[in-house]
Amino acid sequence: MIRSHSARLAGVVAGLAALSLVAAACSSSSSGGSTSGGSSKLTASAPGITATTITIGSHQPLTGIAAPGYDEIAPSSNAYFQYVNAHGGIYGRKIVYKYLNDQYNPTITATDVHQLILQDGVYAIFNGLGTPTHLAVAPFINSEHVPDVFVASGCECWNAPSTLPDTFGWQLDYIREGKILGAYIAQHFKGKKIGYFYQDDEFGQDGIKGLNYEIPKSQVVAEESYDPTNTKIAPQVAALKAKGAQVVVSFSVPAFTALLKLTMLGLKYNPQLVVSDVGSDAITLAGLLAEFAKNKTAGFGNSLTQGIITDGYLPSLGDTSNSWIALFHKIYEQYLVKKKFPFDGNVLYGLAVGYTFVQAMFKAGRNPTRQDLINAVNAGIPQASAVAPFAYSATDHNGITGAYIGIIKNGALVQTTPVYVTDDTPTGAITTYSSPQPTAPKSGIPSP
Amino acid sequence: MTSQVTEQVEVPAAPRGRLDWLNRSTLGRHLAVAVAGAVILYLISVGLDAYRDYLMAEVAATVVAVAGLTVLIGLSGQISIGNGAFMAIGGYTGALLFSHLHWPLALIIIAAALVAAAVGAIFGVAAARLHGPYLAGATLMFAVALPFLANTFANQLGGDQGLGFFVTTPAFLGVNFSLQRWQAWVNCAAGLIAFILLANLIRSKVGRSWRAIRDDEIAAALAGLNIARLKILAFVVSAAAAGLGGVLLAIFNGTVSPSLFTLNLSIQLLTAAVLGGLGTLAGSIWGGALLVIVPIYLEDVAVGHGFASQSTSAAIPILAYGVVLIIVMLAFPRGIQGGLNRLIKKKGSA
Numbered sequence: 104m105i106r107s108h109s110a111r112l113a114g115v116v117a118g119l120a121a122l123s124l125v126a127a128a129c130s131s132s133s134s135g136g137s138t139s140g141g142s143s144k145l146t147a148s149a150p151g152i153t154a155t156t157i158t159i160g161s162h163q164p165l166t167g168i169a170a171p172g173y174d175e176i177a178p179s180s181n182a183y184f185q186y187v188n189a190h191g192g193i194y195g196r197k198i199v200y201k202y203l204n205d206q207y208n209p210t211i212t213a214t215d216v217h218q219l220i221l222q223d224g225v226y227a228i229f230n231g232l233g234t235p236t237h238l239a240v241a242p243f244i245n246s247e248h249v250p251d252v253f254v255a256s257g258c259e260c261w262n263a264p265s266t267l268p269d270t271f272g273w274q275l276d277y278i279r280e281g282k283i284l285g286a287y288i289a290q291h292f293k294g295k296k297i298g299y300f301y302q303d304d305e306f307g308q309d310g311i312k313g314l315n316y317e318i319p320k321s322q323v324v325a326e327e328s329y330d331p332t333n334t335k336i337a338p339q340v341a342a343l344k345a346k347g348a349q350v351v352v353s354f355s356v357p358a359f360t361a362l363l364k365l366t367m368l369g370l371k372y373n374p375q376l377v378v379s380d381v382g383s384d385a386i387t388l389a390g391l392l393a394e395f396a397k398n399k400t401a402g403f404g405n406s407l408t409q410g411i412i413t414d415g416y417l418p419s420l421g422d423t424s425n426s427w428i429a430l431f432h433k434i435y436e437q438y439l440v441k442k443k444f445p446f447d448g449n450v451l452y453g454l455a456v457g458y459t460f461v462q463a464m465f466k467a468g469r470n471p472t473r474q475d476l477i478n479a480v481n482a483g484i485p486q487a488s489a490v491a492p493f494a495y496s497a498t499d500h501n502g503i504t505g506a507y508i509g510i511i512k513n514g515a516l517v518q519t520t521p522v523y524v525t526d527d528t529p530t531g532a533i534t535t536y537s538s539p540q541p542t543a544p545k546s547g548i549p550s551p
Numbered sequence: 552m553t554s555q556v557t558e559q560v561e562v563p564a565a566p567r568g569r570l571d572w573l574n575r576s577t578l579g580r581h582l583a584v585a586v587a588g589a590v591i592l593y594l595i596s597v598g599l600d601a602y603r604d605y606l607m608a609e610v611a612a613t614v615v616a617v618a619g620l621t622v623l624i625g626l627s628g629q630i631s632i633g634n635g636a637f638m639a640i641g642g643y644t645g646a647l648l649f650s651h652l653h654w655p656l657a658l659i660i661i662a663a664a665l666v667a668a669a670v671g672a673i674f675g676v677a678a679a680r681l682h683g684p685y686l687a688g689a690t691l692m693f694a695v696a697l698p699f700l701a702n703t704f705a706n707q708l709g710g711d712q713g714l715g716f717f718v719t720t721p722a723f724l725g726v727n728f729s730l731q732r733w734q735a736w737v738n739c740a741a742g743l744i745a746f747i748l749l750a751n752l753i754r755s756k757v758g759r760s761w762r763a764i765r766d767d768e769i770a771a772a773l774a775g776l777n778i779a780r781l782k783i784l785a786f787v788v789s790a791a792a793a794g795l796g797g798v799l800l801a802i803f804n805g806t807v808s809p810s811l812f813t814l815n816l817s818i819q820l821l822t823a824a825v826l827g828g829l830g831t832l833a834g835s836i837w838g839g840a841l842l843v844i845v846p847i848y849l850e851d852v853a854v855g856h857g858f859a860s861q862s863t864s865a866a867i868p869i870l871a872y873g874v875v876l877i878i879v880m881l882a883f884p885r886g887i888q889g890g891l892n893r894l895i896k897k898k899g900s901a
Contacts, residue, residue: 165865174865203850204865209810210800214609214847221602221731235810238712243805246717246730260712303702304711330699332813 145195148470151226157464158199159229160219162212162236165204168331172357172387172449173232176255177202179453180230182438183461187548193464194551201225207232209239216240220247227252227476230273230456234258234305245269250476252463253456253502257381258305259527262494262501269473271480271495273456273502275416277306277354278527280379280506281313284414286533287508287520288350288377289318296324298348298374300339300363302355303328310354310379316529324348329359337366344372351375355382361391364407376411383413384448385511386420405514413516414506416489417455418540420446421515426543427488431455434547455488458549462487465551487549490522491536501527505536581750585743592739596732604731605803606843611738612799614839615745617823618832619792622749624821625830626758627785628765629678633690634793635817636697641667641794642801642811643701646714656718660741660798667794668787675786679779694817698809713808716801731803738799745795750832752788761785793820826879828886837887841879846872 145154152158163177164170177200184198192198201223203215212231219225220243227250231237234256241260244251245267253273254261257280261272288297297318301307307328315323325346327339340363343351351374353363360382367373382388388411389404396403418425423432431454435446444450464471466479486492491505505524509516525533544550596604620634641663648659674693678686701708708714720733752758760781763771772778801807819842827838849868883890 166869208813208815209806209808210804210816213804214606217605217731218602218847221605222600235711235713235808239804239806239808239811242715242717308710 144469146470149226149472149475150224152196152471155196156199157193157196158201158223158225159227159460160216160223160225161200161202161229162205162215162219162231162233162240163202164207164232164236165202167206167208168358169207169233169356171391172384172447173255175444175447175449176230176232176453176456178442179435179439179444179450180457180460181453182434183454183457185438186434187461190546190548193461194469198461198464200229205233205236207236209236212236213239213243216244220244220249226250226473229253229460230255232256234260237261238305241267241270248473250473250480252476252480253459255452255456256306257309259309259501260305262499262527264498264500267500269477271500271502273459274452275380275414275491275503275506276501276527277309277379278313278316279501279504279525280414281310281354282316282525282527282531282533283313283506283508283523284352284377284379285314285317286523287412287414288314288352289322292350292375295322295349296347297322297350297352298325298327298343298346299323300327300329300343300351300353300355302359303330306381307354313527314352317533329355331356331359334358334362336362337370340366340370340372343374344370349374350377352377353382354379357382357384357387357391361388361395364388364392365395368407378411378413380414380416380448380506383411383511383516385411385514385516386445386447387449389514390445408511408514411511412508413511414508415516415518416491416503416506417448417451418488418490419509419516419518420448420451421517425540427455427540430543430547431488458488459484459493462549465549486541488543490540491524494526577754578747578751581747584750585747588746589740589743592743593736596735596739599732599735601729601731604729604735606847608731608734608738608799608803610840610843611735611742612796612803613820613823613843614796614836615742615799616793616796616820617827617839617842618746618749618835619789619796620820621824621827621829621831621835621838622753622761622792623785623789624824625828625834626753626761626765627782628761628768629782629785630683630687631678631690631786631789632687632814632817632821633674633693633697634789634820635812635814636690636694637667637671637790637793638797638800638816639697639807639809639812640670640790641797642716642807643708643714643797644794645798645801646716646807647707649716649718650714656737656802660737660795663798664745664791664795667797668791671787671790671794672783674790675783678786679782691814691817694812694814698812701809709808711809713806713811715806717805718802734803737802741795741799745792746832749788749792753832757781757784822876826876826886828883828888828890828892831886831888834886834888841887845875849875 147153161177165174181200184200188197205212205215228244230253232255237254237256241251251270253271257274257277259276259278261270299311301311325343325348327342329336329339353360360378385408388408392404392407418428422428431451434454435450439450462484463476463479467475480495481497483495484493489503490507491503494501494504505522507518507522508520509518522536523533524536525531596607616638623629623631644666645659645663648654648662681689702710720728720730760776763776764778764781768778823838823842826841828834849871853868
């Protein structure tokens with residue numbers, strides 16, 4: 104009796120212990136080339152900088168719920184760094200990029216970032232991915248006065264020059280994105296019933312905030328949120344249908360955009376879908392739709408993404424005449440095809456943010472201190488691969504300030520409007536940005 | 552009665568030396584071990600670099616939480632898959648007191664454990680009526696549901712963003728003293744004190760009563776033990792330890808947010824308790840240390856061999872961690888401490 108009880112208990116416990124393996128903790132990393140070269144004047148001007156190398160670190164979800172798609176970003180940035188390293192580096196120094204796997208778990212993020220800063224002595228934290236994850240480490244990074252550049256999240260939280268002076272966003276922030284999508288919806292779907300579907304965290308809430316700045320309250324008939332750990336979203340979708348929403352705006356990650364579409368299909372509900380940039384990469388979505396629906400028919404995924412309205416702050420992947428797409432595709436073919444990545448939005452993102460870092464490092468000077476990099480970004484970074492300029496200044500740490508609206512057709516995003524720029528305030532006007540995008544340098548490397 | 556008499560007979564009639572009080576006084580013995588532990592931990596902490604001091608603080612926080620769970624499961628025979636939620640209560644209590652009332656750190660730590668204990672008492676009342684899988688289910692629900700409060704009361708609890716909890720090194724240590732070493736000291740000191748209290752409790756009448764309930768509830772009730780009250784007490788102790796672990800976790804992490812206290816954390820605590828050996832405090836040290844250090848070590852190995860730069864190979868260290876867990880459980884079905892005890896016994900009898 105005694106034995107059987109404790110044996111049963113032990114059984115339960117052992118079973119649960121096994122369960123925890125599903126998300127057990129670990130990290131991993133990678134690095135770029137590190138062969139020597141360069142001029143004699145180069146010195147070890149800051150932690151992480153030697154005469155021959157610049158070592159930077161990051162935390163990335165390489166496994167776990169956020170990994171699908173996002174795990175391509177860091178290897179893509181690294182591909183751009185390898186390209187730069189192979190073509191003379193930054194003033195002769197090669198970039199070594201060490202990114203650790205935090206599994207999108209803030210406790211692991213904290214351990215990873217402590218390791219990168221305290222043990223590995225990286226010069227900067229670059230493109231740390233995720234809102235909850237990076238929030239757990241941004242204050243620590245700032246307390247160590249380490250540059251925290253180009254966080255991979257559109258949270259407004261990175262724009263806090265007084266409390267987080269060393270942190271900078273990069274991608275279009277979710278409030279601006281919400282405003283631009285909202286203005287488009289208000290103009291093109293006048294009088295239609297509108298429903299929101301959003302991730303219940305900073306990401307979704309900031310997006311809804313932006314939408315509400317532009318869409319008349321009377322038009323919004325339903326606001327349904329989801330928790331990223333619960334994939335059962337049928338009740339929310341049924342509520343959207345019951346309230347008669349004719350346009351559904353979704354601030355969701357790719358997996359939940361796919362779930363939303365499939366659940367709608369199951370409920371024979373077919374409203375116009377408007378999806379934020381982070382959840383709308385056509386190639387990622389098509390793959391997820393086919394996988395979730397277990398439908399291997401060619402073109403199945405693309406048939407479901409057809410007609411989705413979204414926004415883009417980088418040039419459309421299908422726009423082969425764009426010099427940036429041409430450059431990044433060349434680097435993709437050289438370094439990333441062998442990794443079996445598709446040329447999708449995540450790859451483009453990783454390459455583009457890598458380019459911005461190289462721009463900033465050239466501006467920081469030949470022998471930069473950590474503060475030199477902060478000062479360089481505060482002084483502004485010229486527009487490059489993004490369709491709109493950066494906001495960077497000493498008082499504004501947001502990144503890209505605008506986007507165009509597009510429609511997914513046959514698995515590719517087609518731009519349908521000019522580029523709009525705006526600020527992150529409730530009343531700030533949304534204006535058309537008509538200056539042409541600068542063309543990519545022939546060398547593929549920003550000039551110092 | 553009889554047993555009391557026997558115990559008295561066993562006490563030596565004449566004092567044998569100056570250290571004799573240690574043999575008679577449980578508290579004295581535990582204090583001596585704790586002082587020795589403190590010296591060892593101090594020496595370790597000053598020998599380590601900042602990053603490893605940080606890991607030391609992390610291990611200390613984890614060990615305390617695991618200790619609470621191992622007492623609950625190993626001694627009182629109840630199960631909890633919800634101790635991550637009690638950690639959240641401790642962590643958030645600490646962060647709120649820190650940012651609003653600016654209490655001294657020691658008071659904050661004590662208050663966090665007490666608040667978690669109070670919630671544990673309420674939960675324990677319900678839990679005392681439940682057994683086995685039903686209790687597991689109830690605690691599981693608690694672990695899943697509680698973090699959502701942070702979003703419901705986003706203005707007070709900071710939503711997903713959470714609350715900051717940035718301790719600084721005290722002035723008397725000088726400006727250049729490493730924050731990580733200070734964090735390690737705070738966490739290890741709090742952990743040691745918790746261990747003294749737990750060790751005494753285990754050796755006390757309460758501890759013996761828990762073991763009686765665990766082994767046979769009906770017999771224990773017939774012997775006059777108040778089963779419900781003892782079960783609730785076990786929950787309170789376990790929740791207090793978890794709350795303490797939570798506030799310590801918040802101290803080394805610098806923030807508390809809902810995503811720190813996922814269901815996964817609760818299950819990992821269970822893993823560590825089982826791995827170390829249920830019911831022994833030494834086991835919780837093994838379990839807690841393993842939980843923190845093994846994944847990091849495996850990652851370093853994987854990185855050193857050029858693995859783990861993208862999703863497929865990044866899974867290798869996680870897989871290896873799983874294999875380590877399986878091997879430990881196969882080799883030591885009673886956990887590491889259980890296995891060590893058996894080895895020592897064998898040696899003794901040989």
